[in-house]
Amino acid sequence: MAMATSTSAIPAAEQAELIELSKKAAAYQAVKDHLDPAAHRLVGIGSGSTVVYVVDAIAALDRDATSRMLFFPTGDQSRGLIEAAGLPLGSVSQLPVAAKLDVCFDGADEVDEDLNLIKGGGACLFQEKIVATASRRFVCVADYRKLSPRLGTQWKQGIPIEVLPLAAKRVLSELENLGALGPQIRQGLPKKAGPVVTDNSMWLIDAPFKPLLLPRDKANGVQGGAGEDGLWTVDALADQLIRIPGIVEHGLFYGKNGLEVKAGEGGAQKPVAAYFGMADGSVQVRNA
C-alpha cells in the first residue's frame, strides 16, 4: 500500500517550495506522456493550483501545434489560465454530446488505490465532472500529499458537495443521516463573508465520512460498506449522495475510466492515470 512521503521534519517554507516543485514535475510529466501534439485537437483543462503547471507545460509546446487545438475549461479559473497563456478557448456547452475530448488534465484532493478521487477542495467539481466524462482520457496531476490508500484518510475536511442554496440545510440533515461527521456549509471568510458561491452560483457542503472502502475490502472481511455504522464503499456512497434532492453534484469521481467504457457508452469519471510529484523530485505514476 503506497503511502504519502513524510516531510513533517522540513521547515514550512521549504515544504511549500517542495510541494510546488512536485506539482510542477507531475504536471510536466503528465503533459509529456499524454498530450500528443501531432494528433490531439480537443483538450480539457481542470482547476486548482497543479493545473497552473499543466497550462505552463502546454504553453511551452510548439505554438503551431497548440494553435490547432481547442482547450476546454472547467470553470472561471481555468478559463483565465487558458486565455492568459494565449491558447484557443473552447466551451463544453458548444461541444456536441457525441464528440469526445482527446484528453483532459485535472488535479485532485485525494486519490485512492483504485484511482477514485475526491475533488472540489478549491470549489470546482461540477464542470470538472462534465469535462472528465466528456474526455477519452482523464489524467490526474497531484503532489505526494494526495496519495492515499482510501478516500478520507488524508483529506479530512470532507467530501465537497455542491448544493442548491435553498436546500442546503435539508441536505445537511440528510448527510448526517448517512453518517457524515459534522458536515458544514463552506464559508468564504476571510476573503468573503458568508458561504462560498461556486462558478455555478451554488453553495458547497464539506461532508467528512469515515474512510471509504473499496469493493475488495468487503470481500476481505471488512464489515460495513453500505452505510452500516457510517461506513461506505466509494460507489455506494456516491450513488446515495446523488439521489438527495438539492445535491447538484458531489466531489467523488468514481466508477469507470475512459479506457473501461465501451464505444458510445459515457460516464467515465475516473482517471486513466494519476501523476504524483514526490518530495524527492521524482514522479510516481498510478495507472488504471
Ligand SMILES: O=C[C@H](O)[C@H](O)[C@H](O)COP(=O)(O)O
Ligand atoms: O476544486 C478544485 C479542484 O477539484 C482541484 O482540482 C483540487 O482541489 C486540487 O487542487 P490543487 O491542484 O490546488 O491541489
